[in-house]
Amino acid sequence: MDITDQQWHEEQRRVDGVVGKMDQQIHQLSLEVGDVKSEVVDIRTHFWDDVKVYMGTADDMGETYTSLKQQVEMLSERERSHRLAYSSLKKLARMVKSPYFGRIDFEEEGTQDKAAIYLGIASFMDEDDQTFLVYDWRAPVSSLYYDYPPGPAAYDTPSGEIKGEISLKRQYVIRDGRVSLMFDTGVTIGDELLQQVLSRSSDAQMKSIVATIQKEQNQIIRNDRSRMLIVQGAAGSGKTSSALQRVAYLLYKNRETLQADQMLLFSPNPMFNSYVSTVLPELGEENMQQTTFQQYLESRLGREFQLEDPFIQIEYVLSAPEDEAYVARTTGIRYKSSTSFLAVMDAYKLWLEQQGMIFLSIRFKGREVVSARKIRQQFYSYKSSVRLANRVVLLRDWLIKEVIAFEKAERSMPWVDDEIELLDADDYRRAFKEQQRVHKDESITFDDADVEKEYLARMVVHEKLKPMRRRIKQLRFIGIRALYRQLFEKEGLFASLAGGEQALPEYWDEISKQTTGRLEQSELAYEDATPFLYLMELVQGFQTNTSIRHVIIDEAQDYSPFQLHFLKRLFPRCRMTALGDVNQGIYAHASALGENDPIAKLYGVEETELIRLMRSYRSTREIVEFTRGMVAGGEEIMPFNRSGEKPQVVVAEDREGLHDGIVADLQTLIAENYDSIAVICKTANESADVYAALQHRLPLLLVTKQTSSFEKGVQIIPSYLAKGVEFDAVLIYDGSAERYRRENERKLFYTACTRAMHLLHIYSLGQPSPFITSQAGDSFDLLQLQVNV
Numbered sequence: 001m002d003i004t005d006q007q008w009h010e011e012q013r014r015v016d017g018v019v020g021k022m023d024q025q026i027h028q029l030s031l032e033v034g035d036v037k038s039e040v041v042d043i044r045t046h047f048w049d050d051v052k053v054y055m056g057t058a059d060d061m062g063e064t065y066t067s068l069k070q071q072v073e074m075l076s077e078r079e080r081s082h083r084l085a086y087s088s089l090k091k092l093a094r095m096v097k098s099p100y101f102g103r104i105d106f107e108e109e110g111t112q113d114k115a116a117i118y119l120g121i122a123s124f125m126d127e128d129d130q131t132f133l134v135y136d137w138r139a140p141v142s143s144l145y146y147d148y149p150p151g152p153a154a155y156d157t158p159s160g161e162i163k164g165e166i167s168l169k170r171q172y173v174i175r176d177g178r179v180s181l182m183f184d185t186g187v188t189i190g191d192e193l194l195q196q197v198l199s200r201s202s203d204a205q206m207k208s209i210v211a212t213i214q215k216e217q218n219q220i221i222r223n224d225r226s227r228m229l230i231v232q233g234a235a236g237s238g239k240t241s242s243a244l245q246r247v248a249y250l251l252y253k254n255r256e257t258l259q260a261d262q263m264l265l266f267s268p269n270p271m272f273n274s275y276v277s278t279v280l281p282e283l284g285e286e287n288m289q290q291t292t293f294q295q296y297l298e299s300r301l302g303r304e305f306q307l308e309d310p311f312i313q314i315e316y317v318l319s320a321p322e323d324e325a326y327v328a329r330t331t332g333i334r335y336k337s338s339t340s341f342l343a344v345m346d347a348y349k350l351w352l353e354q355q356g357m358i359f360l361s362i363r364f365k366g367r368e369v370v371s372a373r374k375i376r377q378q379f380y381s382y383k384s385s386v387r388l389a390n391r392v393v394l395l396r397d398w399l400i401k402e403v404i405a406f407e408k409a410e411r412s413m414p415w416v417d418d419e420i421e422l423l424d425a426d427d428y429r430r431a432f433k434e435q436q437r438v439h440k441d442e443s444i445t446f447d448d449a450d451v452e453k454e455y456l457a458r459m460v461v462h463e464k465l466k467p468m469r470r471r472i473k474q475l476r477f478i479g480i481r482a483l484y485r486q487l488f489e490k491e492g493l494f495a496s497l498a499g500g501e502q503a504l505p506e507y508w509d510e511i512s513k514q515t516t517g518r519l520e521q522s523e524l525a526y527e528d529a530t531p532f533l534y535l536m537e538l539v540q541g542f543q544t545n546t547s548i549r550h551v552i553i554d555e556a557q558d559y560s561p562f563q564l565h566f567l568k569r570l571f572p573r574c575r576m577t578a579l580g581d582v583n584q585g586i587y588a589h590a591s592a593l594g595e596n597d598p599i600a601k602l603y604g605v606e607e608t609e610l611i612r613l614m615r616s617y618r619s620t621r622e623i624v625e626f627t628r629g630m631v632a633g634g635e636e637i638m639p640f641n642r643s644g645e646k647p648q649v650v651v652a653e654d655r656e657g658l659h660d661g662i663v664a665d666l667q668t669l670i671a672e673n674y675d676s677i678a679v680i681c682k683t684a685n686e687s688a689d690v691y692a693a694l695q696h697r698l699p700l701l702l703v704t705k706q707t708s709s710f711e712k713g714v715q716i717i718p719s720y721l722a723k724g725v726e727f728d729a730v731l732i733y734d735g736s737a738e739r740y741r742r743e744n745e746r747k748l749f750y751t752a753c754t755r756a757m758h759l760l761h762i763y764s765l766g767q768p769s770p771f772i773t774s775q776a777g778d779s780f781d782l783l784q785l786q787v788n789v
């Protein structure tokens, strides 16, 4: 339905009115912020002037305390007002140029009132008559906008469902206070605006999608029933976008009880953190915590081991020769990531409760303080009904007592006299002070030489034993590394825990050899890190994190069932949102979204909800139609209706020709103002070679696993680091059969191709990959580059 000039005029008048009121509030708030700020500075500068300090009697001190307390309270109250006024000011400054993006006219059942509800990134109230001129997009009533076309509609409120009728649904694009686009929409949020948004250039940073959230995405954003929400969605279907809007929604809905730092996002790599870091601030919310799983592993095991990161593992899987060691390792990777291995670990723990614990002797100056054998005896002397981790605590306390006894005896050893000789004046002073502190009520002097010597001996021995006591407190007397090794070394142990020889993975001997070999070098393969940590936690007691209330796992398909179980135990109080695409699983390990859907079983059916997103928004129809043929079930992926050129497959006969073709292509794309372009290579090695070969011909950026921010320009990037991000144009460096042919490369290739928003060119040195040639011939254009002569 066309909008008349009259309506257009009225809408602009309303925008002018709202913007005028916003300007007024901005003015008022700026004054307030200035005033409060100078007040705060004043209180800080003259803080002591207004505090009455009397120290004579207990009453005086009480008065001083009260006066001080009042002054501190006043300061913090003023600081709070400053923070509030400042954040309202920031919010208004963001809204004033574009105060809202949508409107619904809604008549509640049983009333005659038709209310026009305008939606923006935050609420804005008319201070004169206390009415909402703009509603926050997250308010309960706003869900009408995302969920219903004009007609009967309903929304949930804390006091029940409200039914009624939507008579109008309108969208706006308002820039600098002018309505630049406006239309009434039907079934869903209008394609027209979405078309516009999606045809824009890719950004170095992800954008918020509040104005165009789709109905199925809204279900993800507002879901707050289930403990575990799983989103399985096609490439580019808005999983990450929805997850970030969801964070903003949950922060709004639970603003009294939930803070941004109680939410944690697990990202696929550090660069991704920078890519998504602006979405929440754009919506006026603080960012949640962000980390990668590898960063967590590093924080726990990085001091003791050289940890292999997942990218080194993937480089190995993609590039190493396929000999027996390779097949054994990849089999091991799959096994060690499975719940079968998790079950072995749990059984191992039960076994250890009865036997087999390995302890390290406590030694001092080459002598045994407590032998490993004695520690073990003590450990197994505790009742077997006491849990393993609790017995470890008892053992720790026992060891501390043993050390105290040892410490006493040690004071009369000759080495102590030698050490005392070496003490200087400062040490003496320290010893004296320490003794004074310990014996507060006794009058201490160093008049008597024997007393002095005793004190000094006590100090010397105590100091020297500090590291030992620290190690005991950190439970470093448990041989976790040896326990992990024992599992792979002890004849028959693994098989009996796994339920028999037949349950052992293939290539068991080689897997054991590889595992123990690396441990001896103090290396931990990526596939061993989580199981190792799990064993450590089983034995020492879980170091859980109860402050995090919500965990969001992006690219969930890249987590193994084992890792997911581990996360569940790590965050026992939290809810989880896991987003993934089974077709983009690029690791050799079993996937949490793989066969038998291990992720769905994590919290059980009752507490789990699964939402599927099948419409892809990132890429043009042509790119989606081409790429979806590469993966199982791809026919269900629906392109959004936006057209572009067909993907091109460009075959070169030699590397020089390939490079010339790519450089010419890049130059054209740059001239045509494509802002972000990626040349996606298979591995980091290939990326480094391409960068070295082409960097003198045009400006390029090389993305490595160390890259921490996502930038515009031409990026040379390994396929697995391009996860989650997108580019205006994607050139696949070499999509030949030589490079992409194995089944485990299919998803990698699909992931790389689906990074393209507007244009996809696949170069191929020789015969193109079967993942291309098996596609319908009319879904891409095939070009042959001329051979260089």
Ligand SMILES: Nc1ncnc2c1ncn2[C@@H]1O[C@H](COP(=O)(O)OP(=O)(O)OP(=O)(O)O)[C@@H](O)[C@H]1O
Binding pocket: 194, 197, 198, 207, 209, 212, 213, 214, 217, 233, 234, 235, 236, 237, 238, 239, 240, 241, 242, 581, 584, 617, 618, 723, 724, 725, 726, 754
């Ligand atoms: N409702 C929407 N309105 C506007 N843009 C959208 C919407 N949904 C998704 N997009 C856009 O589609 C692109 C892909 O979204 P996003 O990265 O969230 O998808 P994804 O499912 O996480 O993708 P992948 O799994 O391939 O990494 C982004 O540019 C995003 O802004």
